[in-house]
Structures are given as structure tokens and as C-alpha cells.
Amino acid sequence: MAQLPPDVEEDECLPEYRYLFCPDLLHDLLKCHFFSCFRDKVAFITGGGSGIGFRIAEIFMRHGCHTVIASRSLLRVSMAAKKLIAATGRQCLPLSMDVRAPPAIMAAVDQALKEFGKIDILINGAAGNFLCPASALSFNAFRTVVDIDTIGTFNVSRVLYEKFFRDHGGVIVNITATLNLRGQVLQVHAGSAKAAVDAMTRHLAVEWGPQNIRINSLAPGPISGTEGLRRLGGSPARVSTKALVSPLQRLGNKTEIAHSVLYLASPLASFVTGTMLVVDGGAWLTSPNDTKQLADFESSSAKL
Ligand code: NAP
Numbered sequence: 001m002a003q004l005p006p007d008v009e010e011d012e013c014l015p016e017y018r019y020l021f022c023p024d025l026l027h028d029l030l031k032c033h034f035f036s037c038f039r040d041k042v043a044f045i046t047g048g049g050s051g052i053g054f055r056i057a058e059i060f061m062r063h064g065c066h067t068v069i070a071s072r073s074l075l076r077v078s079m080a081a082k083k084l085i086a087a088t089g090r091q092c093l094p095l096s097m098d099v100r101a102p103p104a105i106m107a108a109v110d111q112a113l114k115e116f117g118k119i120d121i122l123i124n125g126a127a128g129n130f131l132c133p134a135s136a137l138s139f140n141a142f143r144t145v146v147d148i149d150t151i152g153t154f155n156v157s158r159v160l161y162e163k164f165f166r167d168h169g170g171v172i173v174n175i176t177a178t179l180n181l182r183g184q185v186l187q188v189h190a191g192s193a194k195a196a197v198d199a200m201t202r203h204l205a206v207e208w209g210p211q212n213i214r215i216n217s218l219a220p221g222p223i224s225g226t227e228g229l230r231r232l233g234g235s236p237a238r239v240s241t242k243a244l245v246s247p248l249q250r251l252g253n254k255t256e257i258a259h260s261v262l263y264l265a266s267p268l269a270s271f272v273t274g275t276m277l278v279v280d281g282g283a284w285l286t287s288p289n290d291t292k293q294l295a296d297f298e299s300s301s302a303k304l
Pocket of ligand 1: 046048050052053071072073076097098099100126129175177178219220221227
């Protein structure tokens with residue numbers, strides 16, 4: 001049986017790392033006019049200060065990449081950048097930016113380009129989510145999730161296209177979810193928002209392919225040590241019961257997601273575009289829809 005890559009629950013770097021891919025996978029070999037030189041790839045990661053995004057930043061940096069990690073809280077991304085630099089020895093630029101605000105995105109991308117001179121990879125990981133039955137969801141709450149997940153993904157992709165990818169090519173990986181594959185209780189907002197991102201992946205892959213831009217979605221299943229699981233998974237007993245009925249009978253970890261994102265962003269996937277890679281241990285195929293969670297939610301709200 002394949003050995004599971006280790007992980008830690010918190011937003012901390014891994015104490016040890018065993019390479020499965022070539023360590024210089026994200027080094028960039030460029031032919032200069034007079035000599036050959038190595039230049040390193042640069043990844044711009046929204047939501048890179050925590051959870052899955054943090055681990056993606058770490059694994060990318062361990063493979064030779066420099067990163068820009070961007071989210072609303074400067075404190076969060078600054079603390080994360082310190083840890084990432086200390087663990088990997090690569091550069092990491094923390095930036096405060098709301099994916100809903102195009103002027104802030106433009107300023108952040110300008111700053112990243114000033115610092116590194118280029119951006120090769122964009123990971124759209126920023127998202128917001130919570131559990132709520134459709135009948136109790138306010139109009140504003142639905143719109144906020146679509147604003148962050150869907151419109152935010154478009155905003156950042158569009159700015160990067162304009163400022164760098166159109167003329168130099170690039171790779172985009174959108175972090176989505178499996179919620180919409182079958183429809184899931186309490187998740188109409190996030191499922192709809194992520195489904196739109198998966199559609200966007202295909203549209204942009206078709207439109208931007210000729211500019212040598214590859215775009216794919218990666219849909220994680222339930223992942224341990226994340227805010228997503230803490231907020232949405234329910235009680236630990238409920239989480240482990242659900243995990244046990246999935247084909248691999250366990251939760252995934254952040255390193256496993258980061259490895260699959262690394263594959264999609266790397267030259268190993270040079271002919272892969274417009275697709276969605278589900279990385280969930282097969283969970284969406286077998287997990288029962290948790291209608292009891294809906295009933296519990298509705299009865300507890302009724303008591304308020
Ligand atoms: P997380 O740690 O809460 O990551 C979300 C990140 O997005 C945070 O760093 C947050 O930072 C940032 N963010 C939120 N709103 C933003 C905004 N308006 N502008 C810029 N940044 C914003 O959660 P996670 O569980 O690791 O999830 C990461 C990604 O994986 C998400 O796309 C999620 O939908 C997806 N996913 C997760 C799971 C799971 O089991 N955890 C399963 C399926 C899919 P600030 O608060 O500083 O802005």
C-alpha cells in the first residue's frame with residue numbers, strides 16, 4: 001500500500017519532507033542570449049496564508065518556486081511567509097488583497113511583478129464557506145460566497161492575464177470542490193459558486209489556450225487540519241463516520257492536495273487543460289448525503 005505523505009494539523013511547515021517528485025520540478029530553465037541560466041518559477045497563491053493554500057505554498061517552495069501569498073489579513077500572510085521562508089529557503093512575498101476588489105488585485109500583481117519580474121503560476125484558493133439551509137440563506141450571504149469564490153477567481157485570473165499571462169503564457173489552478181457533483185445539503189451557495197468556477201476553467205482554457213495558458217480545477221474532498229473541515233465537517237464522530245464509508249476510508253491531508261496541485265502546475269501536466277481533477281479518495285462516489293445534518297440544523301435554528 002502506498003505510504004501516506006505526512007502532514008501536521010496546524011498552519012505550520014512540515015518538520016520533515018520526503019521528495020516524491022524531482023526537487024527542482026519548479027525551477028525554470030531559460031535559454032538566455034549568451035549563456036544558459038536557471039531562473040526560478042513564481043507562483044501567486046490567493047488564500048496562501050492558511051490551510052490548503054499554505055501547504056501548496058510550502059510544497060511549491062520546496063520544489064524551487066518563489067511564492068506570493070495574498071489574502072485580506074496582512075498579519076496572517078506575513079506570519080505564514082516567515083514560516084515558509086524559514087522552512088524552505090525560498091522567497092515569499094506576503095500581500096494584503098481582497099479578491100473582490102480589482103484595484104487591490106492590480107496593485108498586488110504590480111507589486112509581485114516588481115519584486116520577481118514575472119509570475120508563472122496562479123493558484124486561486126481564496127474562498128469563504130459556512131453551513132446553511134437554502135431556505136434560511138439570506139440573499140446577501142449567497143451573493144457574498146459567489147463574490148469571493150466565483151467573481152474573485154475571475155478577477156484575479158483576468159488581472160494576471162492582462163498584466164502577464166497574455167504575453168508570456170502561464171498556468172492557473174482553481175481550487176474548487178465536489179459539492180455540486182451530486183448536490184449537497186446546506187451547501188447551495190458554495191456548490192453553486194464552485195460549479196461556476198469549474199465552468200470558468202473550461203471557458204478560459206478554450207479562450208486562452210492559444211496564448212499558452214493552461215487552466216485546470218482541482219476539487220479536494222474533506223481534508224484534515226483545515227478551516228473547511230472544522231467549519232463544515234460537523235462533530236469529530238460525524239467526520240470519522242463519513243470518512244470510513246469513502247473508498248479509501250479516511251480523510252485526505254493538505255500535503256496530498258498540494259502534491260496534486262503541484263502536478264497540475266508543473267511541466268508533468270504540459271498537455272492537461274480545461275479539466276477537473278477530483279482529489280477526494282473517491283468520497284463523492286459513496287458518501288451518503290447528510291440529510292440528518294439538515295434536520296439537526298433546522299431543529300436547532302427553530303429553538304433560537
Ligand atoms: P481556509 O484556511 O479558510 O482558506 C481560505 C483562505 O481564503 C484564507 O486564507 C482567507 O484568508 C482567504 N480569503 C477568504 N476570503 C478572501 C477574500 N475575499 N480575498 C482574499 N482572500 C480571501 O480554508 P481551507 O479549508 O484550507 O480551503 C482552501 C480552499 O480549498 C478553498 O477554496 C476551499 O473551498 C477548498 N476546499 C477545501 C476543503 C477542505 O476540506 N478544507 C474541501 C473542498 C474544497 P483571509 O481571511 O486573510 O482573507
